[in-house]
């Protein structure tokens with residue numbers, strides 16, 4: 001035997017509604033399902049299908065109130081769940097408008113005979129008879145309406161049928177509003193993501209452009225440097241021969257000019273060599289020859305050679321090895337090149353005091369620091385950041401000194417290739433210390449056999 005209990009539903013400020021218990025249980029079941037759906041479109045579709053089913057209607061519509069107050073036909077279905085074409089021509093707007101503006105449900109048993117809506121064009125033209133429309137109210141606002149109808153049948157809906165639909169619509173409204181908020185949030189996230197993607201793309205494009213123009217410049221420089229090498233070699237060779245008297249004796253005045261020319265040509269050749277080196281480093285064309293090196297002996301060798309640099313009268317050069325150094329695997333030719341660039345700078349910018357080559361095993365295993373300190377003019381703090389970029393000198397063009405600004409850029413490339421770092425501590429007027437780190441446990445270059 002089936003117990004048919006009825007339940008009273010109290011709504012704030014409204015008449016209580018009476019509803020069958022099993023029907024309420026069914027509505028709650030649908031509501032739970034709606035609440036689980038997160039996107040608006042499926043919620044609307046599901047809600048309408050269930051609404052049509054609940055009251056046995058032929059067709060149904062869900063409209064939502066847009067921000068500007070107009071009605072947005074979001075879903076329109078017939079009883080078999082098919083989409084209805086041209087929904088706006090098929091529905092009585094005046095009825096919908098009434099429900100949305102009053103927030104009250106409306107049941108028309110025979111719309112064509114109704115004194116208020118019987119004259120509405122849509123009602124007449126479409127032969128609308130049984131219509132029921134209930135508002136979707138969420139948090140006190142009417143956000144839309146559910147509208148169901150039967151065309152042929154008169155008296156299809158009774159006032160009682162409105163109760164389950166109203167109860168259902170109250171549940172649906174909350175689910176719809178949540179889903180709409182969720183959609184909006186999703187749309188915002190998507191818009192932000194799109195903006196971010198566009199920004200990233202623009203960044204990537206400009207990065208590619210920069211890389212490309214840098215590459216073009218590097219190739220161009222390398223080409224020029226390469227082409228200059230041979231004529232400079234010929235010129236310096238010929239000048240050396242003249243200078244040594246191999247091509248016949250020359251007088252004192254001629255010798256003076258030959259020597260000056262030779263100095264200039266050698267300077268140009270060094271510069272060319274640096275440009276060539278840096279370009280090839282940047283293009284990744286220079287390979288290191290990594291071999292185990294007795295670090296202390298290596299540094300002593302560098303120190304001996306460095307004594308031959310044209311140091312100023314009052315400058316004292318020394319080597320300090322803090323504790324005994326391990327052997328390390330590196331490219332001795334290239335690390336010597338780094339040290340000579342640092343020493344050449346120290347020589348160039350120090351008139352008085354001392355220049356110290358210092359090497360120290362670090363507390364971290366497999367790492368040594370090698371530095372060149374001077375008591376020279378020092379570097380202003382704001383110039384330190386750009387120092388290691390090519391063609392950068394601390395002084396502006398008015399007081400430029402000899403040199404292209406390539407030495408430190410070459411140092412940085414070479415040290416980085418050894419997985420080390422290079423940095424400077426300096427105080428204007430007091431001096432500078434350029435230090436680089438060198439891992440000692442790098443693998444040696446494999447021997448080519450066969």
Ligand SMILES: Nc1ncnc2c1ncn2[C@@H]1O[C@H](COP(=O)(O)OP(=O)(O)OP(=O)(O)O)[C@@H](O)[C@H]1O
Pocket residue numbers: 274341345346349374376377378379387392393394395402403404405406407408409432
């Ligand atoms: N020991 C130092 N003391 C003071 N300033 C320095 C020192 N070393 C480098 N600098 C500053 O950093 C700039 C860049 O040095 P870098 O070795 O790259 O170029 P350069 O010596 O000018 O030219 P190049 O090395 O190509 O002949 C120098 O021009 C100088 O202004």
Ligand SMILES: [Mg+2]
Pocket residue numbers: 341344345403406407408
């Ligand atoms: Mg230099």
